[in-house]
Amino acid sequence: MGDENRGREQILARIRAAMGTAAPAQKAAANEKIIVRIENPLKRFRAECAANNTECLVRPDWAGCGNALGELLGEIPEGEIFVQEAPLLRRAIAKSSETRAIRWSSQGQLSESSPAAVTLARVLVAESGSVLVSTACGGRAASVATPVHIVLAETRQLVPDLGTALAAIRQHGELFANSSFSLITGSSRTADIEKILVLGAHGPRRLVVLLSEQSE
Amino acid sequence: MSAASRQFFQDATAKAVDVELREIVRRGIDHYDLVVGRGKARFADWEAARQRCHEIRREAINHLDRYLLEFEQRVRDRGGHVFWAETAEEARKYVLDLAASAGVRTVVKSKSMVAEEIHLNGALESRGIKVWETDLGEFIVQLRREPPFHIVTPAMHLTREQIAKLFREKLGGVEAEDPPSLVAVARRALRRAFFSAEMGITGANFLVADSGMIAITSNEGNARLCASLPRIHVAIVGIEKVVPRLEDLAILWPVLATAGTGQPITCYNTLVGGPRAPGEVDGPEEFHVVLLDNGRTRLLADVEQREALHCIRCGACLNACPVFRSIGGHAYGTVYSGPIGSVIMPHLGGLGAYQHLSYASSLCGACTEVCPVKIDLHRHLLQNRRNAVEESLRPLSEKIGMRLWQWAMLDAGRFRRLAWAVRMAMRLAYGMRLEGTALDPARAWTKNRAAPPIPRHSFRAMWRKTRGG
Amino acid sequence: MRKVALFIPCFVDQLLPQVGLDTARVLERLGFETWFPDEQTCCGQPAFNSGYWQLARPLAERFARVFACADAVVCPSGSCTTMVRHFYPELLAGTREFAQAKSLSARVYEFSEFLTDIAQVTDVGATFPHKVAIHDACHALRELGIREGPRQLLRGVQGLELVEMTHSEECCGFGGTFAAKFAMISATMGATKAENAESSGAEYLTSTDPSCLLHIDGILRRRHSPVRTIHLAGILARTDSAGSETRATK
Numbered sequence: 012m013g014d015e016n017r018g019r020e021q022i023l024a025r026i027r028a029a030m031g032t033a034a035p036a037q038k039a040a041a042n043e044k045i046i047v048r049i050e051n052p053l054k055r056f057r058a059e060c061a062a063n064n065t066e067c068l069v070r071p072d073w074a075g076c077g078n079a080l081g082e083l084l085g086e087i088p089e090g091e092i093f094v095q096e097a098p099l100l101r102r103a104i105a106k107s108s109e110t111r112a113i114r115w116s117s118q119g120q121l122s123e124s125s126p127a128a129v130t131l132a133r134v135l136v137a138e139s140g141s142v143l144v145s146t147a148c149g150g151r152a153a154s155v156a157t158p159v160h161i162v163l164a165e166t167r168q169l170v171p172d173l174g175t176a177l178a179a180i181r182q183h184g185e186l187f188a189n190s191s192f193s194l195i196t197g198s199s200r201t202a203d204i205e206k207i208l209v210l211g212a213h214g215p216r217r218l219v220v221l222l223s224e225q226s227e
Numbered sequence: 228m229s230a231a232s233r234q235f236f237q238d239a240t241a242k243a244v245d246v247e248l249r250e251i252v253r254r255g256i257d258h259y260d261l262v263v264g265r266g267k268a269r270f271a272d273w274e275a276a277r278q279r280c281h282e283i284r285r286e287a288i289n290h291l292d293r294y295l296l297e298f299e300q301r302v303r304d305r306g307g308h309v310f311w312a313e314t315a316e317e318a319r320k321y322v323l324d325l326a327a328s329a330g331v332r333t334v335v336k337s338k339s340m341v342a343e344e345i346h347l348n349g350a351l352e353s354r355g356i357k358v359w360e361t362d363l364g365e366f367i368v369q370l371r372r373e374p375p376f377h378i379v380t381p382a383m384h385l386t387r388e389q390i391a392k393l394f395r396e397k398l399g400g401v402e403a404e405d406p407p408s409l410v411a412v413a414r415r416a417l418r419r420a421f422f423s424a425e426m427g428i429t430g431a432n433f434l435v436a437d438s439g440m441i442a443i444t445s446n447e448g449n450a451r452l453c454a455s456l457p458r459i460h461v462a463i464v465g466i467e468k469v470v471p472r473l474e475d476l477a478i479l480w481p482v483l484a485t486a487g488t489g490q491p492i493t494c495y496n497t498l499v500g501g502p503r504a505p506g507e508v509d510g511p512e513e514f515h516v517v518l519l520d521n522g523r524t525r526l527l528a529d530v531e532q533r534e535a536l537h538c539i540r541c542g543a544c545l546n547a548c549p550v551f552r553s554i555g556g557h558a559y560g561t562v563y564s565g566p567i568g569s570v571i572m573p574h575l576g577g578l579g580a581y582q583h584l585s586y587a588s589s590l591c592g593a594c595t596e597v598c599p600v601k602i603d604l605h606r607h608l609l610q611n612r613r614n615a616v617e618e619s620l621r622p623l624s625e626k627i628g629m630r631l632w633q634w635a636m637l638d639a640g641r642f643r644r645l646a647w648a649v650r651m652a653m654r655l656a657y658g659m660r661l662e663g664t665a666l667d668p669a670r671a672w673t674k675n676r677a678a679p680p681i682p683r684h685s686f687r688a689m690w691r692k693t694r695g696g
Numbered sequence: 697m698r699k700v701a702l703f704i705p706c707f708v709d710q711l712l713p714q715v716g717l718d719t720a721r722v723l724e725r726l727g728f729e730t731w732f733p734d735e736q737t738c739c740g741q742p743a744f745n746s747g748y749w750q751l752a753r754p755l756a757e758r759f760a761r762v763f764a765c766a767d768a769v770v771c772p773s774g775s776c777t778t779m780v781r782h783f784y785p786e787l788l789a790g791t792r793e794f795a796q797a798k799s800l801s802a803r804v805y806e807f808s809e810f811l812t813d814i815a816q817v818t819d820v821g822a823t824f825p826h827k828v829a830i831h832d833a834c835h836a837l838r839e840l841g842i843r844e845g846p847r848q849l850l851r852g853v854q855g856l857e858l859v860e861m862t863h864s865e866e867c868c869g870f871g872g873t874f875a876a877k878f879a880m881i882s883a884t885m886g887a888t889k890a891e892n893a894e895s896s897g898a899e900y901l902t903s904t905d906p907s908c909l910l911h912i913d914g915i916l917r918r919r920h921s922p923v924r925t926i927h928l929a930g931i932l933a934r935t936d937s938a939g940s941e942t943r944a945t946k
Binding site: 016017018019021022023025026027028029030044045046047048059062063116117119120121123139141146147149150151152153155156172173174176177178180181186187188189190191192193194195196197198199200201202203204205206207209210211212213214215 | 258259269272312381414447477481488499507520
């Protein structure tokens with residue numbers, strides 16, 4: 012593309028010239044308490060999931076999640092399941108992989124006809140009933156390109172609010188080690204036709220969170 | 228009168244009497260009002276949320292060069308490219324050259340007002356590149372070959388029957404006319420495009436300076452697919468979209484969702500910085516951010532109106548505006564319509580050409596009331612009017628009329644006598660049944676409204692008579 | 697303060713004199729002494745709103761002088777009150793008249809807010825046995841914060857049934873010169889307001905702002921609507937013949 016980008020210097024010069032006139036003084040900062048305080052994150056998370064059409068299943072441990080996963084995969088139509096390459100998921104999916112075709116993220120990108128994807132998550136956010144994933148969770152397409160997305164996580168990953176979630180990915184260089192993060196809240200949807208809400212657009216129609224109370 | 232002004236007058240007049248359109252728009256907005264009301268109630272303090280968002284944006288706009296440079300550096304550190312485009316043409320050229328050198332034949336595109344602003348689609352198509360709009364509303368208006376009706380819900384002016392007919396004609400495979408079935412038709416049509424396109428083009432809602440990432444908000448998931456599957460991802464973004472810190476999104480995302488659609492938060496809020504990082508499973512090989520000026524620095528230089536750059540493109544002002552509710556988005560004839568469009572178009576496209584939009588308002592202030600980043604929109608419309616007068620852009624007849632009116636008002640006796648004369652003339656004219664006819668001096672009023680009864684005596688005359696002055 | 701100066705907007709003076717008379721009558725019933733500084737003409741809002749600030753300035757200066765010695769100025773119009781209270785200090789910033797403008801802006805009141813906030817009454821001894829809906833005029837609502845006051849006053853009127861119309865807060869479409877410059881849009885906005893008034897079941901539509909009422913009335917009459925318009929002062933000035941004026945407090 013060439014390094015010639017004259018516009019860059021022009022724009023910067025215009026910005027600096029424009030700001031030569033100082034902006035008028037601003038009033039004092041606003042009230043801290045903008046978001047309602049969250050007393051019980053798990054309870055809030057489950058309530059928000061119910062509202063945004065995320066299926067949230069809580070199990071005592073990862074083995075329980077593995078069983079639930081097996082049942083879920085039984086409901087998925089024929090086709091290759093795309094799974095994030097991770098030891099936890101290798102274990103969780105062990106039984107199901109006997110009967111279903113599995114493509115691991117280490118084997119390459121998922122296929123267009125894949126009916127479901129299984130991934131881990133970075134954090135779960137109680138405030139909005141959201142799941143935060145990074146590219147380390149099976150890549151970019153895994154959490155958006157199939158009709159069903161199944162997330163395996165533990166309650167230890169639950170944080171109360173968005174601010175905490177975003178602060179979490181700053182740590183240990185994670186923010187710069189991943190090229191993308193997505194905060195996922197419920198089924199994909201659109202209201203573009205007569206402003207009527209339709210669930211299931213281009214992203215997954217079904218989002219399931221299998222939550223283990225015990226940490227691995 | 229500029230050409231744009233003449234066209235607007237014609238279109239607005241035509242749309243104003245389109246009762247069916249008004250009904251559809253009205254229904255959509257009434258629903259919006261209901262859900263947004265609930266959405267605001269979720270905040271402990273909605274006003275404080277607005278103030279915080281205003282401050283975040285203000286900080287960014289007032290140090291734009293610093294934050295843009297920080298953003299650029301961090302994107303480059305991630306292996307991405309940043310191109311600064313002063314004009315629409317420069318931005319288009321960059322994308323076209325990129326597409327040409329990469330042998331791009333198909334583009335999937337998610338919603339971007341900036342891409343509309345620079346007329347990107349037409350330019351790509353003229354080079355033989357197929358462009359798929361993947362946002363459902365944009366996909367629909369693209370098939371209809373018309374511009375978006377509203378910045379957030381581009382097809383809100385259409386009924387399901389109209390959309391079904393359109394899909395039948397252009398796509399086939401339409402079995403039912405209910406919204407879910409129609410969405411399924413669109414999804415099928417677009418899925419192949421996502422998986423085969425060489426280039427994905429998106430806009431961005433925010434540029435996060437300290438992280439070197441763009442933030443894209445969508446409900447459908449189409450933007451994520453555009454940024455995940457094609458080999459090249461290009462994001463075209465206005466320079467004013469920058470925010471200082473990642474944590475700023477913790478309040479901006481919920482506020483944008485609430486004001487935009489009444490949701491607590493949009494389904495997908497995605498951060499993208501750079502092409503696929505080493506070791507990643509998938510993702511584009513190339514990532515380009517095109518930063519667009521196109522008149523934004525002109526707005527930045529206007530100290531009074533600089534805050535209009537705070538806009539997060541939520542569409543709330545359009546929904547609140549009684550003029551928008553009456554004529555819809557197409558009548559404005561501009562990429563950015565509604566109150567925010569009326570405020571900024573003079574800065575982006577010239578006051579002479581676009582001053583009329585600032586006059587096509589009753590200055591009711593509903594826009595200012597709802598703006599989640601507290602832009603004093605109706606005040607800026609008035610300032611545009613004042614600027615138009617000071618730059619001598621107003622019609623001579625108006626200037627003369629105002630001057631005469633002021634002269635009459637500067638002296639009580641003069642005002643009394645002249646007003647009496649006008650009143651008597653009106654009484655005479657209406658006594659001769661001229662009301663509503665071509666000879667009616669108040670035709671501008673009586674074309675659509677009954678004239679008020681013209682009193683024989685003014686208040687002051689009656690007061691003097693009964694109270695003696 | 698017992699003496700109030702009447703600020704009668706220019707178009708009320710010429711086209712709706714009854715609104716001015718009703719305003720005075722209500723104030724007097726409550727024990728205030730009213731006077732009309734007859735040097736007043738116009739506050740300058742039409743010029744100001746059209747962007748002709750240079751032309752509006754001399755009118756603002758003049759107005760401030762005319763009302764310089766009034767302790768309280770009462771005006772039966774939210775938009776005109778807003779002009780003086782909010783825009784005069786801005787318009788006259790940096791001029792010799794700024795101090796006078798600032799002082800005046802603290803002494804000027806819209807009619808309903810004078811009653812509820814200064815006179816502190818909500819029952820003015822009025823009788824008006826009809827179903828009434830309110831149109832919330834934009835300046836009064838958004839610039840002066842007036843919404844509950846007129847409703848309280850109407851609830852204090854004997855026999856009056858207050859009904860709420862949908863979108864009572866939506867602009868009626870008058871907007872000053874907007875009504876002439878963009879007549880079709882203005883008419884459409886007015887038609888929406890008229891439809892909402894009709895479906896509320898009200899017999900009368902009232903408001904703090906006579907300019908809105910002129911416009912809405914014109915639309916209603918063109919439609920041969922059963923709804924009639926009346927200014928708030930017109931309702932509050934009405935009493936029954938049995939002399940219920942004694943009901944007024946103070």
